[in-house]
Amino acid sequence: MKQVYVKDVKERNWVECPFLVRDKIMAMAKNGKPYMTLKLMDRTGEIEGRVWDRVDEFSSRFEKDDFIFARGKASVYMGKMQLVVQDLERLDEASIDLGDYLPTSDCDPAEMEARLRDKVANIGDSHLRRLMESFLADDDFLRRFVMAPAAKAMHHVYLGGLLEHSLAVADLVDDVSGRYPGLNRDLLVTGALLHDVGKIDELCYARSFDYTDEGKLIGHIVIGTELVEDKIRDLEGFPRKTAVLLKHLLLSHHGQYEYGSPKRPKTVEAVILNFLDDLDSKINGVRTHIEREPDNPSGWTSYHRLYDRYFFKDATPANEVLSDQADSRPSTDQARTTPQPAVKPAAAPAKKDATQSNKEDRPRRRANKGFTLGEQLRGKSLDLFSTENSEKE
Structure with missing residues (x-):
């Protein structure tokens, strides 16, 4: 060990x-x-x-x-x-022991699977619920969906990351659906749970995270759409319009052609899914970038090449600072009777930290992840995962 x-x-x-x-x-x-x-x-x-x-x-x-x-x-x-x-x-x-080496989600995989099943049970549209139940009944699919990372480098780059991200987007759908009347909530929840489903075949994670040959040649958007079409084909009476609207969510969830989206969002639900997916992935990516530099004494992170900026690390809420300052101020009566010190000239601005003037090295793995999934993997065969050879992109 x-x-x-x-x-x-x-x-x-x-x-x-x-x-x-x-x-x-x-x-x-x-x-x-x-x-x-x-x-x-x-x-x-x-x-x-x-x-x-x-x-x-x-x-x-x-x-x-x-x-x-x-x-x-x-x-x-x-x-x-x-x-x-x-x-x-x-x-x-x-x-x-494989569990010692691959980063894992902080969320317990059994709890995430239970949340997934609860989300499916609460889908009101019987056709969409049957579709999701057909995915849950596929043991091989479910095992990989619970285990897979969500990406190679950008966000949720750890085992269990795909399901964690999918559930987070589905939770955001529930938050938004109550604010905008008339949305097809069931369609959006299903799209949130399935929008990245093709990553179970796009990514391999036997050792480090990388792309499979299929992932490089086709990509998770098309792979996921094909997986959904295969399931729908086996469901008798599944409405054609519902199938088209659902597949449009998958095909357009990256938003723009330059981001790899075959189609741009053309329904309100597709626009919402695009923004919610982007929101959750970026928040996770920024937090990961901040957390991976515990030895950096600066209040700022190193430069993030893909986001093209530095990030401020001081998380003290502004109202907390103001509250602390208010508590330290003398009362009105004290201010009238207590001599006030002379105002000192402001100190010269601190020299810019050297880390901000240099470009970052490639991102490290998300540090200090939870061990629940890792402990479950301990002693397991390395053949548990796909081992397709793929070159670095």
Whole structure:
């Protein structure tokens, strides 16, 4: 069993422990000397590894997605923890517990499945409810739907992330449906639960998260639409109009052509689903970006390339600050009788943190995730997941 996790690594620690190699990059320094950059991960997060010496020798010992035992010293560079690897060796996967290495949702999978079943039971439209019940009756589908991540890098990048995201969007549908009369709530809930269903085949997650060949060639939007069509075809009397409206939700939920959407939203329900999906995915992505830099002393995150900005990390509510200031003010009578100190000139503005002037490294895994799903995976065969080979996009 793994004893030291990424979240436990502190600056100046000497680290000796196993990791999963999420990425392996060979490069050349300005002086012409080769070096190697590694993305080392476990279920609590990711740490960058750097190999400066014996690069060719170490590189020949392992490949991306292998497990290695690394020895090195930890240090903080540009606000991020880094491991300078002095020695490493490849580990036999037979000695590995998968649950120690893949990040998992904070939500209990059994509780999420129960919430899913409750959502389905509360769909009033009998045809849409029958469709969702046909998905729930498919044991292989349900196992993968509960287990899959929601993405490779952007949001909900952990086991159980797909179902967590789908339920969150369905909850937002219930919030919005009460505000706008006339919406087809049952259609929207069904669309929320199924909008990313194609990701069970788009993504593989036997080791690190990546795209399958099918995912690269077709994509989850088309895959999901085909899955829905296959289920509908087996349901006698399913209304054609309802099928078309539901498939439009899936085909348009990315909103714009440039975001990979085959169609743009052309119903009110499709417009709503597009915005709610975007809302939940962005909130999770921003929070993950903030949480992954616990060693950065700055009040701001590093630069996020895809969002094209830095994020402020101080979460103290403004009214709380004002309340604290108000409590510390003297009463009116005290102010009249108590001599007030002379006003001091404002201090010079603090120098901008160096981390804000540099572009970020590639995002690490979401740190410090819950272990419930990981514990369930402990000791399971690595053949549990798809192992399709796919190259990095």
